[in-house]
Amino acid sequence: MVPEEESPMDGGRKTDGTTREAEEMKCFSIPGPTVTFRNLTYRIRESAGPFQRKPTEREILKNVSGIMMPGMNAIMGPTGSGKTSLLDVIAGRKDPKGLRSGQVMVENAVVTSDLRLSSAYVVQDDILMGTLTVRENLAFSANLRLSQRQYSHMDKAAKVNQVIQELGLQDCADTKIGTVFLRGVSGGEKKRCGIGMELITSPALLFLDEPTTGLDANTANSIIALLQKLSRDGKTVIFSIHQPRYSIFRQFDHLTLLNQGEAIYAGEASKAVAYFEDLGYKCEQFNNPADFFMDITQGAIGPATDGPSLGWLFFPHAHPPVDRGLALCPLGQDNTLMRGQGSSSLSSQLLLVSKRTAKNILRNPQTSYAQLALNIVFGILVGLIYYRIPRTLPEALQNRIGAFFFLVINMVFGNLSGVELFISERALFIHENSGGYYRTSVYFLSKMVVDLIPNRIMPVFVFSAIPYFMMGFKPEPEAFFLFCVTMSLISLSAVSLAFLVSASVGSFGVANTLIALPYVFMMVFGGFLVNLNSMLSWLSWLKWVSIFYYGLNALTINELTGQVFTREMYMDQQAIDYTTWGFWQNEVALFGIMCLCMLFSYIQLWRIKRWK
Numbered sequence: 383m384v385p386e387e388e389s390p391m392d393g394g395r396k397t398d399g400t401t402r403e404a405e406e407m408k409c410f411s412i413p414g415p416t417v418t419f420r421n422l423t424y425r426i427r428e429s430a431g432p433f434q435r436k437p438t439e440r441e442i443l444k445n446v447s448g449i450m451m452p453g454m455n456a457i458m459g460p461t462g463s464g465k466t467s468l469l470d471v472i473a474g475r476k477d478p479k480g481l482r483s484g485q486v487m488v489e490n491a492v493v494t495s496d497l498r499l500s501s502a503y504v505v506q507d508d509i510l511m512g513t514l515t516v517r518e519n520l521a522f523s524a525n526l527r528l529s530q531r532q533y534s535h536m537d538k539a540a541k542v543n544q545v546i547q548e549l550g551l552q553d554c555a556d557t558k559i560g561t562v563f564l565r566g567v568s569g570g571e572k573k574r575c576g577i578g579m580e581l582i583t584s585p586a587l588l589f590l591d592e593p594t595t596g597l598d599a600n601t602a603n604s605i606i607a608l609l610q611k612l613s614r615d616g617k618t619v620i621f622s623i624h625q626p627r628y629s630i631f632r633q634f635d636h637l638t639l640l641n642q643g644e645a646i647y648a649g650e651a652s653k654a655v656a657y658f659e660d661l662g663y664k665c666e667q668f669n670n671p672a673d674f675f676m677d678i679t680q681g682a683i684g685p686a687t688d689g690p691s692l693g694w695l696f697f698p699h700a701h702p703p704v705d706r707g708l709a710l711c712p713l714g715q716d717n718t719l720m721r722g723q724g725s726s727s728l729s730s731q732l733l734l735v736s737k738r739t740a741k742n743i744l745r746n747p748q749t750s751y752a753q754l755a756l757n758i759v760f761g762i763l764v765g766l767i768y769y770r771i772p773r774t775l776p777e778a779l780q781n782r783i784g785a786f787f788f789l790v791i792n793m794v795f796g797n798l799s800g801v802e803l804f805i806s807e808r809a810l811f812i813h814e815n816s817g818g819y820y821r822t823s824v825y826f827l828s829k830m831v832v833d834l835i836p837n838r839i840m841p842v843f844v845f846s847a848i849p850y851f852m853m854g855f856k857p858e859p860e861a862f863f864l865f866c867v868t869m870s871l872i873s874l875s876a877v878s879l880a881f882l883v884s885a886s887v888g889s890f891g892v893a894n895t896l897i898a899l900p901y902v903f904m905m906v907f908g909g910f911l912v913n914l915n916s917m918l919s920w921l922s923w924l925k926w927v928s929i930f931y932y933g934l935n936a937l938t939i940n941e942l943t944g945q946v947f948t949r950e951m952y953m954d955q956q957a958i959d960y961t962t963w964g965f966w967q968n969e970v971a972l973f974g975i976m977c978l979c980m981l982f983s984y985i986q987l988w989r990i991k992r993w994k
């Protein structure tokens with residue numbers, strides 16, 4: 383959670399627009415912080431193969447140091463040189479376990495993972511809600527991240543308008559971002575909106591991972607021009623970039639050049655060419671310096687004379703960290719200097735996130751429609767197959783039990799789509815949750831409320847009503863009501879299991895395999911396909927975890943108890959307890975499965991790795 387304290391960048395509560403504007407101007411005139419890092423060594427563990435005992439370690443950052451001040455600070459280097467890793471370590475987004483030495487300081491205070499809550503980080507893949515407009519996305523960020531105590535609704539709307547103006551997003555402010563099904567704003571506008579989501583909190587320190595990747599030359603230019611404008615307003619802008627064109631390169635104030643995890647240059651960008659020329663490398667007259675540096679790192683050109691070799695750090699015109707009197711502090715110790723803006727209360731977070739989820743479902747209703755359509759078609763189909771079940775044996779019994787099995791299969795397997803819930807928004811959730819937008823519990827609860835009611839409970843009532851009367855089940859309202867309750871509990875427990883799988887894995891392929899397996903096992907141990915009394919005793923215990931077992935039992939008790947044609951004979955044979963408590967035992971068991979799966983889903987969601 384973003385702390386509620388007032389930040390140095392925070393304007394505080396304002397009563398009139400003029401004061402607010404003046405304060406905003408003041409925010410921009412306060413210089414951003416100086417970020418210092420030294421001797422950063424970062425190792426990753428390469429996953430061991432099946433025959434390898436110990437995982438191997440690889441050093442991806444080797445003793446990297448530097449100072450980044452307010453302005454444009456670029457981290458450049460060839461692919462795989464460690465640009466993103468360095469950016470993430472500085473921004474406190476990389477798993478601290480891998481940091482073997484070194485520290486990062488912001489304005490003389492050691493920072494660790496807390497920095498990620500107080501600084502702004504724009505990820506490479508624009509992570510935005512595609513069904514919402516640019517303005518709605520920005521408003522979502524403003525409503526959640528600007529303190530309720532300090533900003534009124536009007537203040538927040540004014541802030542959104544201000545960001546739209548600053549980023550030149552006026553023309554597309556009310557256009558949806560876009561999804562695979564929906565054409566939305568352009569790539570450049572999406573990138574601007576991503577930057578805007580972070581600028582909402584007026585951060586003094588802005589990190590961007592490859593902000594120009596995937597954009598055409600003009601759009602890339604305009605994004606860099608925007609960043610340059612922000613840096614001239616006093617912000618410390620730190621970004622990784624691969625191989626920019628000259629018009630982009632010349633806007634850099636500070637350059638950190640990486641090669642195979644080592645910083646081979648860190649200093650004023652305008653002096654980098656001269657530095658390498660001093661080492662004997664020759665930059666052709668019309669060559670782009672960025673291309674020149676890439677050629678050096680990739681060994682395409684060598685020194686003309688015997689100069690010093692690459693691989694040691696140079697700080698032209700930059701103050702070495704020791705000159706700034708920075709104290710060493712053990713890694714992992716939190717001593718955060720900057721504090722983020724206060725965020726909204728738990729209940730308003732829940733309201734805002736639920737509203738966005740509902741909006742997203744309404745604007746992207748394919749899953750809900752499919753769920754409803756499937757239930758109507760299946761309901762009619764079951765109703766037709768078992769139309770007016772006779773009340774004479776053997777059909778009265780055979781058809782009823784068959785119909786129950788058919789109904790439960792539909793309830794369970796109809797919820798396979800539940801595995802989509804947390805996988806499709808995994809990147810968005812990780813980004814927003816680690817950026818301090820909302821708590822894990824808020825996201826979880828909003829998903830439960832907004833997904834469960836329209837997608838999992840309402841269609842069940844439609845589905846239950848259609849075949850129930852077509853088949854000629856007990857006409858009493860109480861029996862129909864208990865039938866609906868049972869069907870809902872079967873559906874909810876099945877979907878909870880799907881949610882658990884969804885929160886545990888990151889890919890649809892794995893999730894589909896993982897969910898199909900327990901569903902099929904539960905079906906076998908439901909008591910319809912095999913008589914559980916005749917099964918090996920050490921195997922038959924699996925019925926106790928079967929949604930099918932409890933669901934079939936409850937439906938059977940509800941329909942067959944008191945019927946003249948069976949006289950409970952069937953239930954006696956199957957050892958089904960058809961007392962009132964016997965019926966409710968099944969309902970409680972289904973409810974228990976649902977609660978357990980929900981609880982584990984939440985734990986799994988909470989355990990998702992936030993580190994990069």
Ligand SMILES: Nc1ncnc2c1ncn2[C@@H]1O[C@H](COP(=O)(O)OP(=O)(O)OP(=O)(O)O)[C@@H](O)[C@H]1O
Binds near residue numbers: 426427463466468624
């Ligand atoms: N969490 C991780 N797990 C495994 N390998 C990693 C991890 N993070 C970084 N690496 C590896 O470290 C090296 C540097 O990666 P990084 O993404 O920092 O490079 P980069 O310069 O940003 O590359 P690119 O320009 O291609 O994005 C790569 O070989 C990458 O595969």
